[in-house]
Amino acid sequence: xxxxxxxxxxxxxxxxxxxxxxxxxxxxxxxxxxxxxxxxxxxxxxxxxxxxxxxxxxxxxxxxxxxxxxxxxxxxxxxxxxxxxxxxxxxxxxxxxxxxxxxxxxxxxxxxxxxxxxxxxxxxxxxxxxxxxxxxxxxxxxxxxxxxxxxxxxxxxxxxxxxxxxxxxxxxxxxxxxxxxxxxxxxxxxxxxxxxxxxxxxxxxxxxxxxxxxxxxxxxxxxxxxxxxxxxxxxxxxxxxxxxxxxxxxxxxxxxxxxxxxxxxxxxxxxxxxxxxxxxxxxxxxxxxxxxxxxxxxxxxxxxxxxxxxxxxxxxxxxx
Amino acid sequence: xxxxxxxxxxxxxxxxxxxxxxxxxxxxxxxxxxxxxxxxxxxxxxxxxxxxxxxxxxxxxxxxxxxxxxxxxxxxxxxxxxxxxxxxxxxxxxxxxxxxxxxxxxxxxxxxxxxxxxxxxxxxxxxxxxxxxxxxxxxxxxxxxxxxxxxxxxxxxxxxxxxxxxxxxxxxxxxxxxxxxxxxxxxxxxxxxxxxxxxxxxxxxxxxxxxxxxxxxxxxxxxxxxxxxxxxxxxxxxxxxxxxxxxxxxxxxxxxxxxxxxxxxxxxxxxxxxxxxxxxxxxxxxxxxxxxxxxxxxxxxxxxxxxxxxxxxxxxxxxxxxxxxxxxxxxxxxxxxxxxxxxxxxxxxxxxxxxxxxxxxxxxxxxxxxxxxxxxxxxxxxxxxxxxxxxxxxxxxxxxxxxxxxxxxxxxxxxxxxxxxxxxxxxxxxxxxxxxxxxxxxxxxxxxxxxxxxxxxxxxxxxxx
Numbered sequence: 062x063x064x065x066x067x068x069x070x071x072x073x074x075x076x077x078x079x080x081x082x083x084x085x086x087x088x089x090x091x092x093x094x095x096x097x098x099x100x101x102x103x104x105x106x107x108x109x110x111x112x113x114x115x116x117x118x119x120x121x122x123x124x125x126x127x128x129x130x131x132x133x134x135x136x137x138x139x140x141x142x143x144x145x146x147x148x149x150x151x152x153x154x155x156x157x158x159x160x161x162x163x164x165x166x167x168x169x170x171x172x173x174x175x176x177x178x179x180x181x182x183x184x185x186x187x188x189x190x191x192x193x194x195x196x197x198x199x200x201x202x203x204x205x206x207x208x209x210x211x212x213x214x215x216x217x218x219x220x221x222x223x224x225x226x227x228x229x230x231x232x233x234x235x236x237x238x239x240x241x242x243x244x245x246x247x248x249x250x251x252x253x254x255x256x257x258x259x260x261x262x263x264x265x266x267x268x269x270x271x272x273x274x275x276x277x278x279x280x281x282x283x284x285x286x287x288x289x290x291x292x293x294x295x296x297x298x299x300x301x302x303x304x305x306x307x308x309x310x311x312x313x314x315x316x317x318x319x320x321x322x323x324x325x326x327x328x329x330x331x332x333x334x335x336x337x338x339x340x341x342x343x344x345x346x347x348x349x350x351x352x353x354x355x356x357x358x359x360x361x362x363x364x365x366x367x368x369x370x371x372x373x374x375x376x377x378x379x380x381x
Numbered sequence: 382x383x384x385x386x387x388x389x390x391x392x393x394x395x396x397x398x399x400x401x402x403x404x405x406x407x408x409x410x411x412x413x414x415x416x417x418x419x420x421x422x423x424x425x426x427x428x429x430x431x432x433x434x435x436x437x438x439x440x441x442x443x444x445x446x447x448x449x450x451x452x453x454x455x456x457x458x459x460x461x462x463x464x465x466x467x468x469x470x471x472x473x474x475x476x477x478x479x480x481x482x483x484x485x486x487x488x489x490x491x492x493x494x495x496x497x498x499x500x501x502x503x504x505x506x507x508x509x510x511x512x513x514x515x516x517x518x519x520x521x522x523x524x525x526x527x528x529x530x531x532x533x534x535x536x537x538x539x540x541x542x543x544x545x546x547x548x549x550x551x552x553x554x555x556x557x558x559x560x561x562x563x564x565x566x567x568x569x570x571x572x573x574x575x576x577x578x579x580x581x582x583x584x585x586x587x588x589x590x591x592x593x594x595x596x597x598x599x600x601x602x603x604x605x606x607x608x609x610x611x612x613x614x615x616x617x618x619x620x621x622x623x624x625x626x627x628x629x630x631x632x633x634x635x636x637x638x639x640x641x642x643x644x645x646x647x648x649x650x651x652x653x654x655x656x657x658x659x660x661x662x663x664x665x666x667x668x669x670x671x672x673x674x675x676x677x678x679x680x681x682x683x684x685x686x687x688x689x690x691x692x693x694x695x696x697x698x699x700x701x702x703x704x705x706x707x708x709x710x711x712x713x714x715x716x717x718x719x720x721x722x723x724x725x726x727x728x729x730x731x732x733x734x735x736x737x738x739x740x741x742x743x744x745x746x747x748x749x750x751x752x753x754x755x756x757x758x759x760x761x762x763x764x765x766x767x768x769x770x771x772x773x774x775x776x777x778x779x780x781x782x783x784x785x786x787x788x789x790x791x792x793x794x795x796x797x798x799x800x801x802x803x804x805x806x807x808x809x810x811x812x813x814x815x816x817x818x819x820x821x822x823x824x825x826x827x828x829x830x831x832x833x834x835x836x837x838x839x840x841x842x843x844x845x846x
Contacts, residue, residue: 084795084796091798091802091803092807110795110796111795111796111798112793112794112795112796112797113790113793113798113802114790115786115790115802115805122790122791123790125567125698125701125791126701126790126791126792129698129701129702129705129710130701130705130710130714131705132705133705133708133710133711133714135710135711135714135715135795136795218552218555220565221552221568254555255553255555256464256552256553256554256555257552257553260468260553263468267471269471369569369571372569376557376565381555381557
């Protein structure tokens with residue numbers, strides 16, 4: 062009995078949180094997030110205990126977990142690969158407003174108006190094309206519906222991930238009807254809807270498709286392994302390219318709030334953005350002047366997450 | 382005690398149902414998704430039968446453990462890896478028929494193992510009598526078929542359920558099956574709609590549990606009375622060899638040829654590998670121990686089977702919601718206890734069924750009449766029958782947990798990552814060598830654990846003999 066009591070106390074002790082730790086839930090791939098965490102620990106001596114999502118669970122994993130844990134938060138920080146998930150969590154009352162002292166130089170377009178989350182290190186939605194097969198790549202997304210590309214274009218399933226965000230962003234900036242018409246035209250042009258953005262890149266790299274719609278990180282990874290691909294930032298003459306920044310947020314009721322704020326201050330520095338830029342995904346610093354030269358879509362991420370009805374329409378339009 | 386734990390293991394599905402009941406939402410029929418599901422799961426079932434029947438016949442006529450280990454290999458191959466390989470090889474028809482082909486090539490061992498268990502139980506005297514009077518074809522029709530029909534039917538239904546609830550392959554091939562619909566609805570926080578989509582799967586699981594109520598899952602330790610010989614046996618073995626080669630040996634060889642930096646990869650991911658092995662071992666041991674506590678049938682079997690047959694994320698989400706609502710979350714989540722509970726709930730049926738009713742009731746009644754205590758009855762009668770199965774059952778559960786993703790993402794304690802999770806993330810980056818190394822590790826773990834499981838079983842049998 063004594064032994065059992067001792068083991069129980071030991072178990073409770075093991076469950077208890079330490080003061081030199083911070084729990085970060087992240088939908089960012091563990092491959093390069095781990096490097097960032099190691100750098101933070103080296104700088105601050107605070108250990109990061111991460112919980113990762115996977116591509117396999119699509120968007121179901123961490124967001125559901127954070128909502129379910131709302132009354133008993135286990136996480137201190139949420140670091141997302143996009144802003145939509147953070148905007149959704151704000152709506153569900155999971156986030157606590159926090160303005161990092163190091164994030165003053167980040168423009169208002171990259172942060173939540175109530176400071177529930179802050180954007181940094183962005184990816185972009187781009188047209189990827191095979192350099193051996195295509196000399197004059199399409200410059201706009203609407204061009205992908207041109208008959209000359211019939212059957213040669215690949216797009217990821219628009220019901221999930223960044224493609225879903227892209228559909229919703231087009232609907233928000235150019236109207237729902239335009240977005241639905243665009244995707245119906247793509248369908249009529251025998252666009253191949255495939256499982257994910259990396260699959261789009263692979264089809265284009267192998268020459269099975271001439272071009273496709275994907276994210277910059279997928280293109281950079283392909284280029285690093287020698288794939289014959291290049292990218293175009295679409296719609297520079299009208300509409301603009303969709304940028305998808307990372308976002309970081311403080312969890313409401315976080316038990317290690319002080320460490321969480323230190324982590325956010327550290328993560329949102331320009332140095333961390335530079336670190337992400339050097340990583341395999343080459344994420345673009347949102348403070349960068351080069352990025353300001355790019356024509357981008359101005360998206361209200363808070364409204365973007367209310368797009369279930371739109372995605373239902375996309376689903377029925379495309380027969381998915 | 383066993384019943385109380387059984388109720389706990391039924392809790393995640395109850396949690397999911399509760400959320401569905403509480404969440405406002407529209408119940409829909411999802412007819413189109415069911416049409417696609419019928420093609421995918423029906424095709425996978427047909428292919429599984431085509432692959433599984435010759436393999437079962439060959440297994441029933443062999444004594445070696447190598448073949449049974451090879452049979453388990455395809456079950457461990459993450460379906461998404463097979464789908465990625467299909468796309469990489471530019472094979473045609475990556476639509477519903479491609480999905481069916483991949484899932485059939487992965488789930489045929491379910492048919493083979495259940496059918497083998499049934500074949501080994503054909504009464505030898507019936508076969509001897511048939512050999513005197515009947516041609517082999519009539520023997521197959523009059524003696525073998527009536528005996529194995531329930532096992533084949535139940536196995537086919539189980540494959541149908543597993544294929545219908547598989548998500549990764551339809552997601553990669555963009556085939557809108559019912560599992561995709563469940564994910565879509567849950568992504569949009571329409572839990573009630575997700576539950577309505579899942580309801581027919583739950584009904585099928587209940588039907589399957591009824592069909593399996595008296596079925597033996599593990600073959601007896603004794604060899605079967607051979608009923609095939611000459612050309613038919615050679616033909617069956619040749620067909621089975623093709624199946625083993627195509628679905629087990631070839632993938633393992635491909636991974637081995639690509640896994641250039643196997644040991645560096647393993648050492649770099651040692652924490653993920655160790656955590657995966659630890660959580661899988663804990664789940665397997667606890668489930669087997671629980672199943673050994675009582676070997677009687679349970680009314681909760683349909684619930685456990687439904688938890689196994691639905692997408693893994695349902696068990697994870699149900700456990701999470703229930704722990705959140707009861708206030709147990711802060712106690713259970715950080716230690717990994719909640720993950721353990723969800724994994725146990727997910728695979729309870731896989732551990733329970735093989736260890737259920739291992740001895741005839743007549744023997745137990747005879748023991749009771751002769752005045753043996755419950756403990757001595759268990760030690761003298763039940764244990765010798767159940768121990769050989771316990772090792773094999775633990776091995777199967779270990780293997781299933783190693784490849785699991787759904788509850789892991791939702792319930793992993795902070796700072797922990799499983800090898801399967803890591804593998805999926807690496808696939809996104811096209812790091813083929815590392816993916817191959819990790820897949821090879823999973824194959825190796827399956828082989829090692831299966832052999833050990835069977836060896837433990839044999840030791841147990843010898844000791845009691």
